[in-house]
Amino acid sequence: MTDFVLKGIHQEYRKGVESLTDIDISIGSGEQVVIVGANGSGKSTFLKLLDGLVFPSEGEVTAFGVQLTEDALEDHDFRRSFRGRVGFVFQDADVQLFCSNAFDELAFGPLQLGLGEAEVRQRVLQVAAALRIEKLLDRAPYTLSGGEKKRVSIGAVLTMRPHVLLMDEPTNALDPRSQVWLLDVLAAMKAAGDTVVIATHDLSIAAEVADRMIVLSEEHRICADGTPEEVLGMRDLLLEVNLIHEHAHRHSGEHHMHPHMHGV
Amino acid sequence: MMNDRQGRTHKSLARRTADSVGNHIVEVLENEDLAAEKGFLQGIDPRSKLLAVLIFSVTASLVRSPWVLAAMSILALVLASFSAVSPASFARKVWGSAGLFATLIALPAATQFITAGSVLFRLGPVAITRPGALGAITLILRVVASAGFALLIVWTMRWIDLLSALSRMKVPDIIVATLAMAQKQIVSLMRTVEQIHLARESRTLKESTTAENRRWVIERIAFVFQKSVKTADDVYDAMLARGYSGSMRVIHRTPATVRDWSYVVFSAGIAALLIAIDRMVMR
Numbered sequence: 001m002t003d004f005v006l007k008g009i010h011q012e013y014r015k016g017v018e019s020l021t022d023i024d025i026s027i028g029s030g031e032q033v034v035i036v037g038a039n040g041s042g043k044s045t046f047l048k049l050l051d052g053l054v055f056p057s058e059g060e061v062t063a064f065g066v067q068l069t070e071d072a073l074e075d076h077d078f079r080r081s082f083r084g085r086v087g088f089v090f091q092d093a094d095v096q097l098f099c100s101n102a103f104d105e106l107a108f109g110p111l112q113l114g115l116g117e118a119e120v121r122q123r124v125l126q127v128a129a130a131l132r133i134e135k136l137l138d139r140a141p142y143t144l145s146g147g148e149k150k151r152v153s154i155g156a157v158l159t160m161r162p163h164v165l166l167m168d169e170p171t172n173a174l175d176p177r178s179q180v181w182l183l184d185v186l187a188a189m190k191a192a193g194d195t196v197v198i199a200t201h202d203l204s205i206a207a208e209v210a211d212r213m214i215v216l217s218e219e220h221r222i223c224a225d226g227t228p229e230e231v232l233g234m235r236d237l238l239l240e241v242n243l244i245h246e247h248a249h250r251h252s253g254e255h256h257m258h259p260h261m262h263g264v
Numbered sequence: 265m266m267n268d269r270q271g272r273t274h275k276s277l278a279r280r281t282a283d284s285v286g287n288h289i290v291e292v293l294e295n296e297d298l299a300a301e302k303g304f305l306q307g308i309d310p311r312s313k314l315l316a317v318l319i320f321s322v323t324a325s326l327v328r329s330p331w332v333l334a335a336m337s338i339l340a341l342v343l344a345s346f347s348a349v350s351p352a353s354f355a356r357k358v359w360g361s362a363g364l365f366a367t368l369i370a371l372p373a374a375t376q377f378i379t380a381g382s383v384l385f386r387l388g389p390v391a392i393t394r395p396g397a398l399g400a401i402t403l404i405l406r407v408v409a410s411a412g413f414a415l416l417i418v419w420t421m422r423w424i425d426l427l428s429a430l431s432r433m434k435v436p437d438i439i440v441a442t443l444a445m446a447q448k449q450i451v452s453l454m455r456t457v458e459q460i461h462l463a464r465e466s467r468t469l470k471e472s473t474t475a476e477n478r479r480w481v482i483e484r485i486a487f488v489f490q491k492s493v494k495t496a497d498d499v500y501d502a503m504l505a506r507g508y509s510g511s512m513r514v515i516h517r518t519p520a521t522v523r524d525w526s527y528v529v530f531s532a533g534i535a536a537l538l539i540a541i542d543r544m545v546m547r
Contacts, residue, residue: 109507160507
């Protein structure tokens with residue numbers, strides 16, 4: 001089964017300036033895909049295309065067999081079905097947390113999907129317990145730490161029980177303990193057969209969780225698509241797309257250089 | 265920071281602004297803490313509190329006797345002291361700020377230039393008339409009484425409860441949602457402004473001229489405005505991503521009790537009594 005098909009995608013963020021160029025790709029159900037690329041390579045736009053928040057200047061995006069257009073999302077039944085199946089965790093938790101407390105954040109999605117209050121309460125308490133954020137439920141988002149905000153923003157999506165989870169730079173602002181916790185969440189989703197698409201420039205998370213790794217170049221094109229072992233072995237390509245760099249240092253007076261990446 | 269010859273400290277514009285913004289953020293957080301205290305008003309349902317404030321605000325605009333208005337100001341102070349709000353803090357914020365503002369507005373009306381009548385006292389060429397002084401005192405007390413009750417809402421109710429109360433009182437979803445996002449964005453943007461000014465302070469070696477400061481502030485205002493517009497777009501995307509399609513559903517978690525509605529009835533009774541006394545005094 002295929003969740004998403006992107007054909008001949010070109011995306012301009014202003015006239016004549018592309019954020020994605022010539023993208024042809026499909027994402028299967030249950031895959032854990034990590035999109036890597038330098039800042040500005042188009043990763044966030046890629047996720048927004050999958051979530052129907054932006055639409056391609058050229059080409060088409062198909063989600064669950066239906067072409068994803070503004071008109072399609074105007075249809076109440078399709079919108080409800082699509083939003084219920086696809087969850088998006090934004091890079092900036094401050095953007096995602098727009099309700100007045102964490103409880104309302106977790107309840108927002110399921111309520112918009114039309115679920116009853118009793119069901120929504122049950123989901124909120126269940127997800128809060130699973131993510132160990134029960135004590136945060138009455139807190140206003142701006143009083144939370146960076147790690148707590150990230151947990152709440154992930155919880156706010158998980159209460160919708162999405163089949164597809166899109167995450168933009170999920171390890172940003174996470175302390176080491178929260179990063180381990182995030183890996184556990186992703187492992188649980190994998191075990192449940194859910195699809196996960198993560199955009200990041202953190203290569204270590206790709207090595208930890210991905211079944212498949214896609215590299216976007218600084219020219220906004222797909223320049224590699226394979227298993228993490230295959231892609232992480234392409235040192236010259238990773239250097240060229242600005243994901244790793246030559247690192248020079250000394251050992252006991254001996255000066256040498258080798259490729260270096262930053263991550264968890 | 266630099267010390268002058270008298271030992272006072274001079275702060276740069278950047279430092280002063282950062283401190284001021286920082287204090288406002290702390291105040292917002294302190295208000296949340298105060299609202300979570302176990303006090304009389306904190307235990308009342310938000311809707312009942314809103315209704316009571318509305319009743320007292322209308323009463324303050326109906327009564328004309330300065331004595332009755334003074335009694336209302338004292339009533340607000342008493343409610344504050346039973347609600348974990350320190351009387352000193354209440355007096356400073358209500359009488360010191362709202363009172364001072366009202367005084368500045370009302371003072372010209374107390375002079376013989378605006379209100380004719382018998383002269384109470386003279387300040388050089390300016391005479392304060394008896395009806396002018398009475399009118400000014402009435403206005404000041406009215407503002408102070410109204411501000412006192414309104415600020416009690418802010419101090420004894422968490423923002424989330426206020427929004428929930430508005431929503432349950434059938435205020436349109438879009439207004440409640442806008443208020444919710446506005447408060448969040450204000451705090452978020454205040455943090456940005458504080459950081460901008462601290463970053464400037466950390467790179468400033470000499471004091472800037474007024475013109476340089478003015479230019480820099482204007483540029484930063486433009487930057488913060490652009491950021492707020494971008495953030496608003498992003499927040500809207502985040503709402504769409506979670507199924508928002510124009511109306512906002514929320515779960516109300518705290519049902520109102522007999523005690524809450526008794527408070528509204530009690531407030532209405534007090535208000536009626538004050539109006540009756542006012543009518544007798546002003547007859």
